[in-house]
Amino acid sequence: MSEQHDESLGEIILHHVTNDLNYKFLDLHLFGYDISITKHVIMLWIAAAVTVGFAIWATRRYRENIDAQPKGLSHIFELLMNFIREDIVNPNIGVIHGKMWTPLITTYFIFILICNFLGMIPFFNLIPGGSSTVTGNFNTTAGLACITFFAIIIAGTMKHGFLGYWKNMIPGNVPAPVLLILIPIEILGMFVRPFALTMRLGANMTAGHIGMLAIFALPIILSSAAVGIVSILLNTGIYFLEMIVSFVQAYVFTLLSAVFIGMAIHTEH
Amino acid sequence: MILSRLIISAVSICGFLFATEGSGHGDPVHEGGWMEKWLSFDPGLFMWTIVTFFIVLAILKWKAWGPLIEALDKREEDIRNALSSAEKAREEADKVAGEYEEMIRKAQSEAQKIVAESKAAGERVRAEIKVTAEKEAGDILEKAKKQIQSEKANAIQEIRSTVVEFSLQAASKVIEKNLDSEDNRRLIKETIDGIGKA
Numbered sequence: 001m002s003e004q005h006d007e008s009l010g011e012i013i014l015h016h017v018t019n020d021l022n023y024k025f026l027d028l029h030l031f032g033y034d035i036s037i038t039k040h041v042i043m044l045w046i047a048a049a050v051t052v053g054f055a056i057w058a059t060r061r062y063r064e065n066i067d068a069q070p071k072g073l074s075h076i077f078e079l080l081m082n083f084i085r086e087d088i089v090n091p092n093i094g095v096i097h098g099k100m101w102t103p104l105i106t107t108y109f110i111f112i113l114i115c116n117f118l119g120m121i122p123f124f125n126l127i128p129g130g131s132s133t134v135t136g137n138f139n140t141t142a143g144l145a146c147i148t149f150f151a152i153i154i155a156g157t158m159k160h161g162f163l164g165y166w167k168n169m170i171p172g173n174v175p176a177p178v179l180l181i182l183i184p185i186e187i188l189g190m191f192v193r194p195f196a197l198t199m200r201l202g203a204n205m206t207a208g209h210i211g212m213l214a215i216f217a218l219p220i221i222l223s224s225a226a227v228g229i230v231s232i233l234l235n236t237g238i239y240f241l242e243m244i245v246s247f248v249q250a251y252v253f254t255l256l257s258a259v260f261i262g263m264a265i266h267t268e269h
Numbered sequence: 270m271i272l273s274r275l276i277i278s279a280v281s282i283c284g285f286l287f288a289t290e291g292s293g294h295g296d297p298v299h300e301g302g303w304m305e306k307w308l309s310f311d312p313g314l315f316m317w318t319i320v321t322f323f324i325v326l327a328i329l330k331w332k333a334w335g336p337l338i339e340a341l342d343k344r345e346e347d348i349r350n351a352l353s354s355a356e357k358a359r360e361e362a363d364k365v366a367g368e369y370e371e372m373i374r375k376a377q378s379e380a381q382k383i384v385a386e387s388k389a390a391g392e393r394v395r396a397e398i399k400v401t402a403e404k405e406a407g408d409i410l411e412k413a414k415k416q417i418q419s420e421k422a423n424a425i426q427e428i429r430s431t432v433v434e435f436s437l438q439a440a441s442k443v444i445e446k447n448l449d450s451e452d453n454r455r456l457i458k459e460t461i462d463g464i465g466k467a
Contacts, residue, residue, distance in 0.1 A: 018307055019314065028313070035313035044317055048325045055333035062336040066343050081337055102338065103330040111325055134318075139311040143318030206307070 009220065013213040017206050019137050020130035039129030040137050046124075047115040047134060055110065084109060088255055092262035097159065101261055104151060109254040112144070116205060116246035120239070135249075136205035138198055145194035148257040152193070156264030168267040193260050197253055204249045208242040433461055 019040040026037040058077040061068035070078050084106050089098040112135060118124060119133025134140050156165035169186045170179065212235050219228035436457055 014307070018309075019311065021309065021311060030316075033312045033316075035316055037317075038311070038314065040311075040314050041317045044314070044321050048321045051325055052328050052333075055329050059333040059337045062340040063332070066336070066340050067347075068340065077333075077337060078341065081334070081341060085338075085341075103334040104326060106334055107322070107326045107329050110329075111322060137311070137314060138308055139314040140318045143315045144322060146315075147319060147322060 009217045013210060013217065015130060016125070016213055017131045017133070017136055017209045020128075023129035025129070039127055039132070040134045040140065042127060042129075043118060043124065043132050043134040044115070044140065047111065047118050050118065051107075051111050051114045054114075080110070081106060084254070088258045092255075092258040093155075093265060094262070097155070097265050101151070101155065101258070104147075105254055105258050108144070108257055109250050112201070112253055113246060113250035115140075116250060117243075119205065119209070120242060120246065131209070133205050133209060135201055136209060138202040141198040141202040142194075144201070144253070145197040148197060148260060149190075149194040151257070152190075152260050152264045155261045156267075159265045160267070165264070193256075197256060201249050201253050204245055208238065208245055212238050212242070429461065433458065436461065 019038050021034075021036075021038060024036040024038055025042060028035045028037065054073065055077065058073040061071070061074060068074075081102075085098065085102055089102050089105055093101050115135040116133070119131070119136060121132075124132035131137070153165070156168065159165075160168055169190075170183060174182065215231045215235050215238070218231050219225065437454075440453075440457070
């Protein structure tokens with residue numbers, strides 16, 4: 001009996017942190033691949049709409065008048081843009097190459113941040129089909145990391161040329177036997193970086209939700225109202241912690257992407 | 270834009286490769302433990318993420334980041350210009366203030382010089398006038414003294430001659446004799462002279 005109880009709770013928790021692939025809003029197929037519109041795709045689009053809406057709204061003054069004074073939301077976006085340029089892009093990519101990559105890096109941050117935060121609003125659980133944290137799904141984070149992967153290659157190729165970029169992977173003045181070990185490591189490193197980005201963001205965004213759901217499951221397992229009050233208080237604290245995690249993970253993904261792109265450009269380091 | 274297209278095409282190829290690999294594992298969505306379910310590959314979401322992200326990136330770059338970066342850069346430039354022109358204006362003001370100070374100092378010293386010169390000239394004129402006046406006064410006094418002296422001498426002379434005349438007439442009347450001789454005249458004159466000396 002107890003085991004069945006736990007099993008069903010486990011199922012509920014899992015349901016709340018994963019995307020239900022059987023629940024399709026629109027069944028779509030492309031070249032034999034299932035590209036159906038599931039809840040996470042819907043959440044992705046909501047996040048995209050919110051991101052675009054906020055950014056367009058905040059910068060409307062600058063489109064009309066380049067000398068406009070910041071006001072309200074524009075302040076936050078100016079601050080964000082300044083922070084990303086001064087603290088992420090310029091130190092890692094450099095001022096000259098940074099100009100090209102700033103839009104990508106800024107979009108990473110704001111888009112991931114909004115995805116993270118939308119997943120924390122309980123309202124979106126009213127949409128059927130599983131979890132609402134799209135960045136808690138490894139397919140999403142893999143997609144984002146894939147963009148970083150190709151951005152790294154493109155940044156390196158643009159700076160050093162196609163052959164130059166691949167040659168830079170092999171350090172000079174190294175004896176041949178060492179190269180035998182180094183080249184596979186370098187190639188492995190190329191794939192490990194986006195893989196680490198994928199796992200870090202996905203796992204962090206899922207872990208908090210699992211933790212909160214597990215704490216909420218405690219009073220059900222123990223059938224105790226007192227534990228319920230404790231779990232509510234505890235989860236309130238964790239919720240705030242999750243907000244910090246949302247910020248930190250968006251920042252880390254953004255920062256590491258900038259660092260990797262910078263490494264491809266400034267190979268001497 | 271070329272870059273974005275490049276990335277999209279590269280990523281979609283990669284996505285399909287991944288998807289082929291994933292489909293080899295059967296259907297992990299419906300079977301298996303929670304870990305497998307959690308890590309199940311979903312080519313749809315993978316592709317949608319990339320597509321959505323690039324659409325968002327394109328719109329934001331075009332509509333939001335472009336104008337925002339431009340505005341920030343322009344403001345930075347404006348502030349830099351304003352600061353340098355303020356610095357220039359300050360230097361200019363300092364220079365002008367220095368010039369004015371110099372001018373005032375020059376004017377003051379000139380004024381002092383003029384005052385001193387005027388004083389000296391006044392002093393000189395005063396001394397000259399004094400000397401002239403004193404000399405003139407002395408002359409006038411001297412002249413007056415001389416005149417008085419000569420007037421006095423004349424008067425005495427006249428009195429003397431008048432007295433001699435009167436004495437002679439009186440004596441002639443008294444003596445009834447013509448005393449118009451040389452001896453008598455001399456005698457009388459001596460007598461009168463004696464009177465004058467006494």
